Amino acid sequence: MQQTLKKEIIFNGIGLHSGKPVTMRVSPASENTGILLTRSDVDDSLNTIEAKWNHVVPSELCTLLAWQGANGEKITISTIEHILSALRGANIDNAHITLDGPEVPIMDGSAIEFFTEIEKTGVQTQSAPTKYIRVLKEVRYEEGDKYAVLKPSTIPTFRFDLDFDAPAIGEQTFEAALVNGYYKHDIASARTFCTLDTVDAMRERGLALGGSLENAVVVDGEKVMNPEGFRFENECARHKTLDAIGDLYLAGAPILGAFHGYKAGHAMHTALLRELFADESNYEVVNGAIDDLPAIKTFHQEPTQRQHVSASA
Ligand SMILES: [Zn+2]
Numbered sequence: 001m002q003q004t005l006k007k008e009i010i011f012n013g014i015g016l017h018s019g020k021p022v023t024m025r026v027s028p029a030s031e032n033t034g035i036l037l038t039r040s041d042v043d044d045s046l047n048t049i050e051a052k053w054n055h056v057v058p059s060e061l062c063t064l065l066a067w068q069g070a071n072g073e074k075i076t077i078s079t080i081e082h083i084l085s086a087l088r089g090a091n092i093d094n095a096h097i098t099l100d101g102p103e104v105p106i107m108d109g110s111a112i113e114f115f116t117e118i119e120k121t122g123v124q125t126q127s128a129p130t131k132y133i134r135v136l137k138e139v140r141y142e143e144g145d146k147y148a149v150l151k152p153s154t155i156p157t158f159r160f161d162l163d164f165d166a167p168a169i170g171e172q173t174f175e176a177a178l179v180n181g182y183y184k185h186d187i188a189s190a191r192t193f194c195t196l197d198t199v200d201a202m203r204e205r206g207l208a209l210g211g212s213l214e215n216a217v218v219v220d221g222e223k224v225m226n227p228e229g230f231r232f233e234n235e236c237a238r239h240k241t242l243d244a245i246g247d248l249y250l251a252g253a254p255i256l257g258a259f260h261g262y263k264a265g266h267a268m269h270t271a272l273l274r275e276l277f278a279d280e281s282n283y284e285v286v287n288g289a290i291d292d293l294p295a296i297k298t299f300h301q302e303p304t305q306r307q308h309v310s311a312s313a
Helices: 081-089 112-121 182-187 196-204 235-251 266-278
Strands: 003-005 009-014 021-028 035-039 048-050 064-068 074-077 095-099 123-125 131-135 139-143 146-151 157-163 171-177 193-195 217-220 258-262 283-287
Touching: 003 021, 009 112, 021 081, 035 074, 081 112, 081 182, 081 235, 112 182, 139 266, 146 266, 157 235, 171 182, 171 235, 182 235, 193 196, 193 235, 196 217, 235 258, 235 266
Parallel strands: 035 095, 157 258, 193 217
Antiparallel strands: 003 123, 009 021, 021 095, 035 048, 064 074, 131 283, 139 146, 146 258, 157 171
16 A cells, blocks of 8 residues: 655755755655655745656756746756655655755765654555556666666566776675665665765865765775775665665656666666656556565565675674
């Protein structure tokens, strides 16, 4: 069945790019609402938008929604991927996110605070069946040697491979099924990351003004600048998985399929959704059909066995 939150949750933080304080309210929403986002600081009758792929504007650094308000002004909300990932990871179908600024707070650069608060607040089961988007055939989006693929699968799985120039990151792989509590244990706490030289380049462009070692892992060649180091030896691949889970939730419903990203990013995840929905024979919408799968039912249990890909922590 569909799920929402038992009550509203408030998050206070700063925007990664603006560096400005922002308050985010995540509230319960009725059945079949999906995920809505509102800019309460924008005085416009159209200051609310659905979290859907067709409202995304290309951006390499984060996932950015942009649309035209009733007054003709462009309204934007950026860095939506981590809260969407936490909502997907917690199996929340319906929620209303309200922000008093243009950016979702970055928190510690992962989704763990979002996920933990959702879990603490509790999940309310609703009376309509969950909608899933079942992948019926392979859909692929490529750019050079990079790719993002969705294949049919009876349970939702995510795999990410990256190959980063900085030796501190290098080649990493992570794979997990979105069942049995793996999101909480192996994905939610993986932080965003970047290289020291991209920090300088972003600052020059007026971006990442709120970025610090409190909300990102920064590497310089072989060196990790954060005194605490990585949370997992493959934390970067886990974070890219976290991002992919959030970006793919812009499908408007959970995807029942297997995702594999190779050196992909936010823009490619959105392009993959565009490919998926471009041909109706690629997918079907199923209502509640997989609620009965054992793996889905036991989602909120602790994982019984750590996967071989989750080596440390
Ligand atoms: Zn991210």
